[in-house]
Amino acid sequence: MVPSTTTPTRDALVVGAGFAGLYAVHALRNTQHLDVIAVDAAGDVGGTWYWNRYPGARVDIESVHYSYSFDEDLQQEWRWSERFCAQPEILDYLGHVADRFDLRRSIRFNTRITSLTWDDDESLWTATTHTGETHRARHVISGAGTLSVPKKPEFTGISDFAGEVYMTGNWPHHEVGFEGKRVGIIGVGSSGIQAVSEIAKTAGHLTVLQRTPNYATPIGNAPTDPEQEAAEKADYSAIRDASRNHFLGVPYTDAQPSALAVGPDERREVFDDRWNRGGFRLFIDSFGDILFDKDANDTIAEYIRGRIRERVSDPATAELLAPQGYPYGTKRPPLETDYYEAFNRPNVDLVDVKSNPVDAVVPQGVRLADGTEHAFDVLVLATGFDACTGPLLAMNITGRDGLRLADHWTDGPQTYLGLMAAGFPNLFMITGPQSPSVLYNMPLAIEDHVDFTTAAIRYLHERGEDVIEPTSEAEREWVAHTNEVARATLLPDSPTSWYMGSNVPGKPRRPLVYLGGAPAYRATCDEVVAAGYEGFRLSPAGDRALAQA
Numbered sequence: 001m002v003p004s005t006t007t008p009t010r011d012a013l014v015v016g017a018g019f020a021g022l023y024a025v026h027a028l029r030n031t032q033h034l035d036v037i038a039v040d041a042a043g044d045v046g047g048t049w050y051w052n053r054y055p056g057a058r059v060d061i062e063s064v065h066y067s068y069s070f071d072e073d074l075q076q077e078w079r080w081s082e083r084f085c086a087q088p089e090i091l092d093y094l095g096h097v098a099d100r101f102d103l104r105r106s107i108r109f110n111t112r113i114t115s116l117t118w119d120d121d122e123s124l125w126t127a128t129t130h131t132g133e134t135h136r137a138r139h140v141i142s143g144a145g146t147l148s149v150p151k152k153p154e155f156t157g158i159s160d161f162a163g164e165v166y167m168t169g170n171w172p173h174h175e176v177g178f179e180g181k182r183v184g185i186i187g188v189g190s191s192g193i194q195a196v197s198e199i200a201k202t203a204g205h206l207t208v209l210q211r212t213p214n215y216a217t218p219i220g221n222a223p224t225d226p227e228q229e230a231a232e233k234a235d236y237s238a239i240r241d242a243s244r245n246h247f248l249g250v251p252y253t254d255a256q257p258s259a260l261a262v263g264p265d266e267r268r269e270v271f272d273d274r275w276n277r278g279g280f281r282l283f284i285d286s287f288g289d290i291l292f293d294k295d296a297n298d299t300i301a302e303y304i305r306g307r308i309r310e311r312v313s314d315p316a317t318a319e320l321l322a323p324q325g326y327p328y329g330t331k332r333p334p335l336e337t338d339y340y341e342a343f344n345r346p347n348v349d350l351v352d353v354k355s356n357p358v359d360a361v362v363p364q365g366v367r368l369a370d371g372t373e374h375a376f377d378v379l380v381l382a383t384g385f386d387a388c389t390g391p392l393l394a395m396n397i398t399g400r401d402g403l404r405l406a407d408h409w410t411d412g413p414q415t416y417l418g419l420m421a422a423g424f425p426n427l428f429m430i431t432g433p434q435s436p437s438v439l440y441n442m443p444l445a446i447e448d449h450v451d452f453t454t455a456a457i458r459y460l461h462e463r464g465e466d467v468i469e470p471t472s473e474a475e476r477e478w479v480a481h482t483n484e485v486a487r488a489t490l491l492p493d494s495p496t497s498w499y500m501g502s503n504v505p506g507k508p509r510r511p512l513v514y515l516g517g518a519p520a521y522r523a524t525c526d527e528v529v530a531a532g533y534e535g536f537r538l539s540p541a542g543d544r545a546l547a548q549a
């Protein structure tokens with residue numbers, strides 16, 4: 001589409017109004033005084049927390065840590081009611097941030113980008129939206145998210161289902177009642193597990209269709225303890241520093257080096273302690289080698305299986321729920337409240353759809369491969385996302401010389417620092433593929449990436465340049481490094497994991513997350529900047545030298 005001559009050219013177009021988009025608007029508009037416009041397909045701010053409003057949706061990093069750190073007054077004044085807050089409260093928080101920093105006036109809601117095209121001559125991006133509107137901008141900052149494109153339902157006949165169908169990743173805004181209804185849910189990842197615990201309380205009957213059992217462990221939620229809150233807020237900046245210096249972006253300090261360096265009793269003591277303290281402590285604050293050494297991993301996997309057997313009354317159901325054959329942590333570990341106890345209720349059944357897969361959705365329910373049918377009034381799909389690359393590819397991005405991002409990424413994502421891609425100038429992918437993103441604490445990962453972006457744009461301006469993009473060589477090296485780091489972990493051993501893209505049929509199986517840890521990643525970014533944006537090429541607008549190189 002040819003942009004109308006009246007289309008204003010902005011300094012920056014921000015995609016999304018979740019944690020990333022909101023902070024990007026604030027950083028670029030309020031602190032750098034740039035002309036910024038943001039768009040979001042949703043009707044309001046919130047990003048992932050706008051769409052994922054299924055029963056039980058809740059953060060699984062403590063809210064005191066899973067929140068913005070950029071404004072001291074904000075973090076002092078905002079009060080979380082629980083240790084791990086539920087979705088509505090996070091949405092309130094993001095609404096509060098939007099109002100407090102006057103962000104809404106820069107955001108066009110209900111606006112989905114359908115194409116994003118780079119103009120080599122003018123060095124500008126043109127975005128077209130689903131309404132046919134165009135936006136032109138020098139820079140595009142994508143806060144489109146990592147887990148924002150739900151995986152398309154893979155079940156034939158889904159459109160013929162006579163009952164109600166809901167996706168956890170795109171839950172309706174109206175109240176969904178389960179009372180007296182026969183509910184089926186497919187998927188037992190973090191979303192499915194949270195939903196099962198809640199839906200089980202009211203459904204007439206709930207059938208959980210499970211393909212791969214998960215290693216879910218207790219979240220340990222509780223109302224905020226005012227004394228603890230005061231202690232945390234007394235030195236919030238120290239907590240944030242400790243978070244930023246931790247692999248996963250939380251201020252945990254109790255990890256011991258190796259599960260194999262201690263005897264079984266001591267190991268059990270550590271596991272019990274982290275289990276009781278909840279959150280991701282078992283995963284990342286017990287022993288440092290569980291994600292790297294299969295024998296170490298076996299000890300924690302067996303511990304969790306034992307805990308599941310203790311909690312589930314029926315031994316056959318317990319065995320089905322106990323994960324086997326893949327290491328703990330190679331699929332993103334879900335956190336739960338009373339998930340396993342749900343299977344002790346008379347109104348909840350577990351059905352194994354690994355040995356007997358879903359064949360089709362039929363008007364009255366779900367038919368399995370052996371011909372058995374399960375009748376449902378409501379079907380919930382908690383089947384996950386086209387993670388990390390999906391949200392970027394959905395924007396139909398075309399860079400220099402007509403290069404399509406979809407073609408550039410045919411064999412998996414290629415980025416430099418998980419932030420930019422060669423041939424796609426001035427396109428910043430906040431928490432993009434091959435950055436620590438979801439293996440870091442997202443609000444902090446987002447702040448780091450937006451701060452990098454803001455500084456890079458300022459650096460360009462100071463030098464009288466307009467365009468920044470990585471060299472192909474820097475990109476190749478980063479991709480190789482990302483793959484090499486992943487190979488040193490147990491992650492590639494997972495049968496299906498969105499970390500590897502292997503949850504989506506046909507998607508290249510590649511590490512989508514940088515596994516070197518947030519501190520090492522930040523140090524690399526700092527070195528790149530200190531060396532004058534090493535690996536990037538800076539140029540004036542309209543310079544086609546790189547395109548022709």
Ligand code: NAP
Nearest residue numbers: 058059060187188189190191192211212332382383384496
């Ligand atoms: P997910 O972890 O990818 O889980 C999807 C589930 O659907 C898996 O159990 C999968 O089985 C199953 N599934 C997919 N296709 C299927 C099919 N054709 N037949 C049968 N089963 C099928 O997705 P998610 O639960 O939405 O979670 C995604 C990520 O979002 C999480 O890992 C987390 O990072 C984030 N999240 C966070 C929270 C939080 O607490 N903060 C809550 C929800 C989500 P297989 O394993 O066999 O493929």
